[in-house]
Amino acid sequence: MNKITFFSRFESDILNGKKTITIRDKSESYFKPTQILDVFTNETDRLFAKIQVISVTPISFDQLSEQHAQQENMTLEQLKGVIKEIYPTENQFFVIEFKLINEPI
Numbered sequence: 001m002n003k004i005t006f007f008s009r010f011e012s013d014i015l016n017g018k019k020t021i022t023i024r025d026k027s028e029s030y031f032k033p034t035q036i037l038d039v040f041t042n043e044t045d046r047l048f049a050k051i052q053v054i055s056v057t058p059i060s061f062d063q064l065s066e067q068h069a070q071q072e073n074m075t076l077e078q079l080k081g082v083i084k085e086i087y088p089t090e091n092q093f094f095v096i097e098f099k100l101i102n103e104p105i
């Protein structure tokens, strides 16, 4: 499926290029490099961007670093808090790196 959703509070960071990764669990680890995805808000299922997948890399919670936080436009504390909120019991994740596709939608 060429679709991914984000919580709408991250929409502006994605559109202005400040957020260039997302960290997902196994259920969303099937994306492939070069794949182009339609990006929708989680809350209202509104299309707001297209992104191209650069890489999908396994990572454990403990391996999350300041670099990942920077790519999320957050502090590491904030990032870990957000991930614990979304995935309270998960320890294994995938870093999905992406770039914004600049075309009108």
Ligand SMILES: CC(=O)Nc1ccn([C@@H]2O[C@H](CO)[C@@H](O)[C@H]2O)c(=O)n1
Pocket (backbone or CB within 6 Å): 005, 006, 007, 010, 021, 022, 023, 024, 042, 072, 082, 083, 086
């Ligand atoms: C169903 C659905 O929409 N799920 C998710 C899951 C994650 N994320 C964001 O990815 C980063 C790392 O998890 C953080 O910035 C999260 O907030 C999101 O926006 N939406």
